[in-house]
Amino acid sequence: MELILAIAVGVLTTCGVWLLLRPRTFQVIVGLSLISYAVNLFIFSMGRLRIDAAPVIEGGVIDPANYTDPVPQALVLTAIVISFAMTALFLVVLLAARGFTGTDHVDGRER
Amino acid sequence: MASSIFLIAIVVVPFIASLVAALLPQTARNAEAWLSAAVAIFGLAVTIWLYPQVTDGGVLRQEISWIPELGLNLIFRIDGFAWLFCLLITGVGLLVVLYARYYMSPKDPVPRFFAFFLAFMGSMLGVVLSGNLVQLVVFWELTSITSFLLIGYWFHLVQARDGARMALTVTGLGGLGLLLGMLIIGHIVGSYDLDIVLASGDLIKSHPLYVPALLLVLLGALTKSAQFPFQFWLPHAMAAPTPVSAYLHSATMVKAGVFLLVRFWPVMASTDAWFWIVTFAGLTTLVLGAYIAIFQTDLKGLLAYSTISHLGLITTLLGMSSPLAAVAAIFHIANHATFKASLFMAAGIIDHETGTRDIRKLSGLFRFMPFTATLAMVASAAMAGVPLLNGFLSKEMFFTETALRDANPFVNLALPVGATVAGMFSVVYSLRFVHGVFFGPAPAGLDRVPHEPPALMRRPIEILVLLCLLVGIIPGITIGPFLAAAVVSVVGPDTPYYSLSVWHGFNIPLAMSAIALAGGVLLYLALHKYLARGIEGAPLIGNLKGQRIFERVLVTISWKWAKALEKFLGTRRLQPQLALLVTLAIIAAAIPLVAGVGPLALPPTPFDPAFALVWGVGIVCAIAATYQAKFHRLVALVLLGGAGLVTCVTFVWFSAPDLAVTQLLVEIVTTVLILLGLRWLPKRVEFDSDDTLSRKARVRRIRDLGLAIIAGCGMALMSYAIMTRPAGQGIGDFFLENSYKLGGGTNVVNVMLVDFRGFDTFGEITVLGIVALTVFALLRRFRPASDSIEKPEQQRIQNAFDDQRPDRNSGDTINEYLMIPAVIMAWLFPVIIVLALYIFMRGHDQPGGGFAAGIVMSIGFILQYMAGGTRWVEERLRILPVRWIGMGLLVALATGMGSWLFGYPFMTTAFQYAEIPFIGRVPMASALIFDLGVFTLVVGATVLILIALAHQSVRAPRASRRPAIVREDASPKPEEAR
Structure with a gap:
């Protein structure tokens, strides 16, 4: 399972970086989204993979060994929100730049 | 130690008075003069009163601890020499105030003059009374800045601007030298305390760093006192009003340089x-x-x-x-x-x-x-x-x-x-x-x-x-x-x-x-x-103009060299910058790996073919989205959603229900968002590109592909290496053990977000609010490109169809679109509200929470827009997203501050169990109110972003009829006025 997730992170990163380096704004926004999936999964995997050990406790005395690490999850939750905000902002900047310059090239002009 | 308090007051009072002076009305010439005179008299009186304490080598000190570990304390000290300077500064200051009252014309903006004047007086007193080297430099630079403002007081005159700029450049440069010099002296002596430094003369003079320290201190002193070869700025500073010259260039500013020389005379x-x-x-x-x-x-x-x-x-x-x-x-x-x-x-x-x-x-x-x-x-x-x-x-x-x-x-x-x-x-x-x-x-x-x-x-x-x-x-x-x-x-x-x-x-x-x-x-x-x-x-040296040399040096350094350097090192194109960024990231990540990663230690989790299949689909989605992103944006968007869903499944699979819920909801909103934006992007028709591709572009693509593959392999290797090795002792156990005890919730991730790490979440929602407002502001001035103004092709085809049929009106087909789903969507609105409430209420104990609930709520609004159209919704619902954002922030902030009332630090949560009829015992934590703020803000922010985008379809045709550049003051032409 670890191997599959690692390959998945790798493929998402590869696709994301490739798109990030493309000249069209829409490609960049898709690339950023793919990179944020990859990074979120990467941070999440820092807590190691556990099945059926969600950090929702029962109350009473708690043995931390029965639950997965909640810290990476809290971090990823924040990361999801921020990447949503980033995507929204980038999309609007992209649209404004397109309206302003007449092109969807990342530099604002065709080469 | 009452007298040492006055020592601080003598420096602080002019600055306070400066603020007051700045706020007085433009015509309050007499009030300004009285205020400044009062400050000067106060300073003079304190100085005279302190005289008995500084005779015969007496020193009066007042120390305020600031960062004692770094030797940075605020120290004010006065000795006989500083006393003499205080007398000059306050005494001549008083006379200059009286003089300026009559010199300044009623047409001059006097508040600005006296505000700068008082600030300068305070800075100058700060220089002579500083008992700490770094503090001295700070006040020193303040005198440079305030004198710049005073010299440039009549900024409509070109000589005043040039003179002020030159004075600031020269004395500011000297100030930087002085800072370095002081740091070196502090390093030699081991303390920035002036009294200790003054007692370490032999140590300083015999130290190998003495000469650099001396040169730097002299750079500061000689520039300030306009000594050769830095003398050229002073005559140009004469563009200042005469009271300024009388004060700065007789008793104070230029004397700061010789003050410094005298101050360090015993040790250097x-x-x-x-x-x-x-x-x-x-x-x-x-x-x-x-x-x-x-x-x-x-x-x-x-x-x-x-x-x-x-x-x-x-x-x-x-x-x-x-x-x-x-x-x-x-x-x-x-x-x-x-x-x-x-x-x-x-x-x-x-x-x-x-x-x-x-x-x-x-x-x-x-x-x-x-x-x-x-x-x-x-x-x-x-x-x-x-x-x-x-x-x-x-x-x-x-x-x-x-x-x-x-x-x-x-x-x-x-x-x-x-x-x-x-x-x-x-x-x-x-x-x-x-x-x-x-x-x-x-x-x-x-x-x-x-x-x-x-x-x-x-x-x-x-x-x-x-x-x-x-x-x-x-x-x-x-x-x-x-x-x-x-x-x-x-x-x-x-x-x-x-x-x-x-x-x-x-x-x-x-x-x-x-x-x-x-x-x-x-x-x-x-x-x-x-x-x-x-x-x-x-005669003889009249042609040697200091100003001309200065200007030439300035132009060479700040314009010619800067441009050459920018041309050599910089680029305005985004792609090379990003490529550089990725390369650096790869190098930075590779450096720690050189040392090796240690042996495999954890047994792998059992292989599940279903998971492999899911990710098989996910990987295909990602690659296909990448491939289609240039020519088929809609396809790419759908495939991107596929990859997102697989990510979401992964979270569910590996015990992260909260992440899965949030990821799913965010995925939906992001997709709707980008869909709304697609309409404004140019059409791109696929062509057989490979033959026409230039050699340069081919090389670039190979380089990018190489970078992407290296980055991907690196990430894969790293995450695999980490996942197969045991985790160190983290802080996760603390949260698991105390989530219920201290936070009153069983969903540890949610308790962390709204309680343990509430301050982070507060920052995060603030960012979200700022982004929403920025999006709103950017789109208010949005002007679509000319080829995106027409109605979309699909709408034109549908309208043409309507026009051909005698029994239909133009626009019917568009209105009938998704009629039945639209009714269902409208009916779903209350259901979605209940769902949002449910997710919100269970958040503290079960997966859910304010953020997820907020997104659900905004999806409810979006569905209404999709079902009925912008106008239909806004005739029926009054949504004020900006107020939601403001309320959310206020509620979250007020909850955080509420803990002050009970004597706890910011954002301490309290919780209690409450009996609610029909539901039973429910933990009521103050974090719930904080979460309510999060919920409100998220609803406001998301709805604001989506509505602002959706509104463009209504606004754009109208906006495009205006001329390309609209000035604020230009009145519309008659045919455009509605």
Whole structure:
């Protein structure tokens, strides 16, 4: 399972970086989204993979060994929100730049 | 320690008063003057009151702990020398305030003047009272900045702007040097405390870093005091209003440089390096300044060069490093301040009453303003060093020191000769000032008849001139004790004997004085014809313009070199920048891996073919989205959603229900968002590109692909390596153990977000709010590209279909689109609200929470927009997303601050169990209210972003009819006005 997730992170990163380096704004926004999936999964995997050990406790005395690490999850939750905000902002900047310059090239002009 | 509190107040009060002065109305000329005078009187009174504590080497200190580990404490200290400076700053300050009240025109914005003036006074007092080296530099730079503002006060004048800029550049550069120098001294001594530094003279002088420290400190001091080769900024600073010149260029700003030299004289002087550099700079400035001053045609220019020359005199004395020379230097600092301030004020009065400062146009003013003329003549005589005036005494001491020097033949000759020649020149320019302005025929070509100024405007000059006389005739009584206090604090308890009396008998210095006076008069007579022709600039060196050299250097460094460097190192294209960024990230990530990653340790989790299948789909989605992103945006978007869903499944699979919920909801909103944006992107038709691809583009693609594959492999390797090795002891256990005990919730992730790490979440929602407002603001001015304005192709086809059928109206097909789902969507609205509430309420104990609930709620709104259209929804629902954002932030903040009421730190949560009918025992944590804030803000932000985008379809056709550039003030043409 670890191997599959690692390959998945790798493929998402590869696709994301490739798109990030493309000249069209829409490609960049898709690339950023793919990179944020990859990074979120990467941070999440820092807590190691556990099945059926969600950090929702029962109350009473708690043995931390029965639950997965909640810290990476809290971090990823924040990361999801921020990447949503980033995507929204980038999309609007992209649209404004397109309206302003007449092109969807990342530099604002065709080469 | 009441008196030491006043020590702080004396520095702080001017700054506070400066703020008050800035807020007074434009016309409050008298109120401003009273306020400033009150501050100066307060400072003066405190200074005088503190006098008994600084005699005989006494030091008064007040220390405020700030960062003691770094040796950074706020220390204010006063000794005899600092006391003398305080007296000058506050005393001359008071007189200048009185003068400025009459000098400034009612049309000038006085609040700005007095605000800057008071801030400058505070900074200057801060410099002289600082007991910490770093603190001293801070105040030092503050004087640079405030003097910049004062010199540039009449910023509509180009000379004022240039002069201010030049002063700031030169003194600011010196300030940076000084900071470095102070850091080096602090490093040598091991403390930034001035008292400790002053006790470590031998340590500093014998340290290998002494010379760099000396050079840097001198850079600061010599730039500030306008010493050669940095003297050129001072004449240009004369563009300031005259009260500013009278204050900054007599008693304060330029004196800060020599203050620094005196302050560090005990610990840095009497080495060869000090002697040669300081004496050379001082003597050159002394002679050169006096020489140029003779040939100035502007009164203030003459005084400026004379100031430069007199500062050169003080610097020369300090360079000689003998205790008696230091005494003379301190004495001359005080003397120069009194006569030069009065001369600047007299020049200002002349300018004020005649409308010009040009010596060539002025003459015979004595008969129009006899009082002012007499005062100016006495002050000029002091400047020239005429006996029975204070200037004579210190100049005599200077001559004594130069004559007694016994180093080597060259120095023995150069010092006395230079001193005498400079003395001669100073007689010449003093004569020119007096004779040229006040005697001769009545001035011709003035646009008004000059007369005496208001009596109060003359009062400051009268006081200063009286002081010149008193000090000059009875020095032992008037200045003796104060000078003694200052000298002891610099030179130390074993100060050699010095005599302040006027008559020392016939000796070499007296002969030098006589030669200077007589020679000066003869030289003036000889030069009279030449000067009467009124030629600009001094002969021989007139073409050497400091300003031109300065401008050229500035242009070269800040424009030519900067451009060349930018061309060489920078690019304005995004792609190379991103490629560089990725490369650097790869390198940074690879460095720690060089050391190896250790052996495999964790058993892998059991393989599940279903998971492999899911990710098989996910990987295909990602690659296909990548492939289609250029020509088929909609397809790419759908595939991107696929990859997102697989990510979401992964979270569910590996025990992260909260992440899965949030990811799913965010995925939906993001997709809707991008769908709304797609309409405004240009159409791109696929063509067979591979044949036409240039070689360069091919190389670039291969490079990008290489980078992408390296990055991907790196990430895969790293995450695999980490996942198969045991985790270290993290902080996760703490949260698991205390989530219920301390936070009252069983969903640990949610408790962390709203409780343990609530402050982070607060920052995060603030970011979200800012983003939403930015999006809103950007889209208000949105103007679509010309090829996106028309109705979309699909709508045109549908309308054409309607037009062909006689039984249909144009637009029917669009309205009938998704009719049944639209009804269902409208009905779903209350259901979604309940769902959002449910997710919100369970959040603390079960997966869910304010953020997820907020997104659900906004999806509810979006569905209404999709079902009914923008206009339909807005006729029925009043949504004010900006208010939601504001309310959300306020609620979250108020919850955080609420804990202050109970004496706990910001964002401490409380929780309690409450019995609610039908539901039972429910934990009620204050975090729930915080979460409510999160919920409200998320609803507001998400809805604001989506609505702002959706509105473009309604707005855009209207916006596009306007001209391409609309100015705020341009009124619409008739046919466009609705």
